Amino acid sequence: MYNLIGAGLIVIGGGIGLGQIGGKAMEGIARQPEAAGKIQTAMIIIGALLEGLAFGALILGK
């Protein structure tokens, strides 16, 4: 039960983080479409780092 609540909290946190990254990246691409490639790569790296944290917490909580 408690680990399910924990999993929910992790997903909320990860979702907020991914939303921030994605939203800001979209904004950046809209402002500067010619930098889209670079922004995308950076976005994926940061997303992956965040994902590592979230998955790490999920696995530890299991």
Next chain:
Amino acid sequence: MVVVKKSINFIAVLVLALFSMFSYGDEIQHKPGNKVDTAEEINDYIAHHLKDSHDFHFYTHNESGTHYSFPLPVIVWTSNGLKTFMSSEFHHDDAGKVIVEKGDVKLVKLHSKIYELESGASTINFDEHHHATNAHKVLDFSITKSVFGMLLAGILMLLGFGALARGYKKGKMIPKGFSRVLEPLVIYVRDEIAKPNIGEKKYRKFMGFLLTVFFFIWILNLLGLTPLGFNVTGQIAVTACLAIFTVVIYMFSGSKDFWAHTLWMPGVPYILRPILAVIELVGFVVIKPFSLLIRLFANITAGHFVVMSLIALAITLKVSFGPVVSTGMSLVLSLFIMVIEILVAFLQAFIFTMLSSLFIGMAVEEHDDHH
């Protein structure tokens, strides 16, 4: 003409995706004699699929209970030396009931692990937590399903890249056939992953590792989506091994500046330097490889879990929605997730290679400026 060609490609991809979904479905239904219909049984089958196994199971006929599978060799180091036999001697038993006698060693298979019975014991006993009391695990070097998958990926890579290399050796600068698919990917890894992260001067030394890791992970992720039902990159041992390779490589190729910045950070007060050294060392030795291995493992496991759960919808929702609606729902949803999984297969290989090269880049970097 172009339209026809494109739609043929599209239909081919669709048929392939559907075919693999049916095969996953078979895996859910593979209990002999009776069909799976409770949530616990479905969970059991999903857990069984996510684990490694000693035989290659395709399909079980529901009425007769016949298994369509082929056995893989079991190679174990027991208390009485090396023993080899085919996994078919266990007769698909996974609960420790069938005992295989090799010389004076008795072996049983329990939850996809091979146990050796203590001397004198004739059946396996359990305590209240379902742990075996009179048997212990043996050193297992078997060619399991995952090992088979890795060998298959290795052979595929040898064939594909061997052909590409032979083409270059003959002096043909434009590759032919399947090599045309591989060349852009190799150049992509070089120009988009290695060069920007490691730097123009030093990237060449690490290309071998990065390319191998990229294609190894990608091919295994894609094999996991085929009807063969591999789950190799979803085994934590495999991803841990790949992460350890990365750590060893960046630790041993670290420049003088890297070690100076890790162990005795210039430009910070002297009191803080030992604390920073501990933080940096833990970061490089533990946290970075841990996040690498957890990311790949968790993504692939979660992907397989979601696909199988969505296929299981056809069974779990049959009571409340009827067979047509539940099957349709599970078909549409699992097709959608399958397509996403094809993207994830590439993305995870890309991320692993990208972060590996980022860490290697941090380690080999030389600073000209002095703080």
